[in-house]
Amino acid sequence: MTAIQINGVVKIYRGNVHALQGVSLEVMDGEIFGLLGPNGAGKSTLVKILMTVIHATKVSGAMLGKPIGDRLTLQDVGYLPEHHLFPYYLTGKQVLHHYGALAKVTRNDRKTRASKLLHRLGLSGWENKKVGTYSKGMLQRLGIAQSLMNDPKLLILDEPTDGVDPVGRREIRDLLAELREEGRAIFLNSHLLSELEMVCDRVAIMVKGLVRMQGTIDSLTKDSKRYEITISGAIPDWATACCDEIQNNTMIIRGDDPLVIQPMLDRLRVDNTTIISVKPVRENLEDLFMRAVDNKDTPGAAQ
Ligand SMILES: Nc1ncnc2c1ncn2[C@@H]1O[C@H](COP(=O)(O)OP(=O)(O)OP(=O)(O)O)[C@@H](O)[C@H]1O
Numbered sequence: 001m002t003a004i005q006i007n008g009v010v011k012i013y014r015g016n017v018h019a020l021q022g023v024s025l026e027v028m029d030g031e032i033f034g035l036l037g038p039n040g041a042g043k044s045t046l047v048k049i050l051m052t053v054i055h056a057t058k059v060s061g062a063m064l065g066k067p068i069g070d071r072l073t074l075q076d077v078g079y080l081p082e083h084h085l086f087p088y089y090l091t092g093k094q095v096l097h098h099y100g101a102l103a104k105v106t107r108n109d110r111k112t113r114a115s116k117l118l119h120r121l122g123l124s125g126w127e128n129k130k131v132g133t134y135s136k137g138m139l140q141r142l143g144i145a146q147s148l149m150n151d152p153k154l155l156i157l158d159e160p161t162d163g164v165d166p167v168g169r170r171e172i173r174d175l176l177a178e179l180r181e182e183g184r185a186i187f188l189n190s191h192l193l194s195e196l197e198m199v200c201d202r203v204a205i206m207v208k209g210l211v212r213m214q215g216t217i218d219s220l221t222k223d224s225k226r227y228e229i230t231i232s233g234a235i236p237d238w239a240t241a242c243c244d245e246i247q248n249n250t251m252i253i254r255g256d257d258p259l260v261i262q263p264m265l266d267r268l269r270v271d272n273t274t275i276i277s278v279k280p281v282r283e284n285l286e287d288l289f290m291r292a293v294d295n296k297d298t299p300g301a302a303q
């Protein structure tokens, strides 16, 4: 079963704002899926549609095997909204109980889950302090704890590491991996590309309400694999003919087969050329992101 599968989702806000222009994507069971895109791409709009916070202009697809919009399904979904606000006068523990009750979690389960989650999110010792005294990162941790109160099969997190320091971000990353091990699917939005790269099984890049790329980072960056050989001095004429591109003292050979570059290295050594470095290189998520944002020719690009 797929955790989320949507086809051609459209959202036009009042004022003729075309926030989503036909978004299709698939989140598999038990995977961490990252949705990235620049500000205003439509990421939160999509999440809000999945959570029935707003209505889509057009939507078809399913979440946990039920049509999008099915309210009962939401009992199995954990949600961390962007810019969430908790009543400042409640304690961390009270917040979890409150949201657990809203999700119809029994009193006993609320009690055990709240103390476990506060501990798991590094908030031990703060459970009885008012959230008005929490730092931004602590509020975010509490938000993640809140999203887990109903023991969800699917977690939808809008910018989960917003405002969290590097140590906290790492802890959240580790937590997400643990939650995946427990068999939960995780759908998250983030701008933090290197972070997504570390934790996501698959990603989609959304620009102006359209998904420009979708897949594993490995498959999306496969075509960019290359070797870069840097030598001291000018590139000899024979080498110019053997490589795909030259940048100053660096020869670029596309592909990922190390056998292809061996004869070049042999000949460079015979020529007594000093080889400074031989590097296998591939695009990272940031390169992909930049390409998706810049590339107006990508099929399905926004008009
Ligand atoms: N309630 C609304 N009414 C009108 N337009 C809206 C509304 N909410 C969002 N938009 C517009 O829809 C587009 C998508 O916004 P959305 O918040 O989904 O983007 P996002 O990808 O989550 O951005 P960010 O990375 O900044 O959180 C933007 O152009 C935004 O201005």
Ligand SMILES: [Mg+2]
Binding pocket: 043, 044, 045, 082, 158
């Ligand atoms: Mg957003």
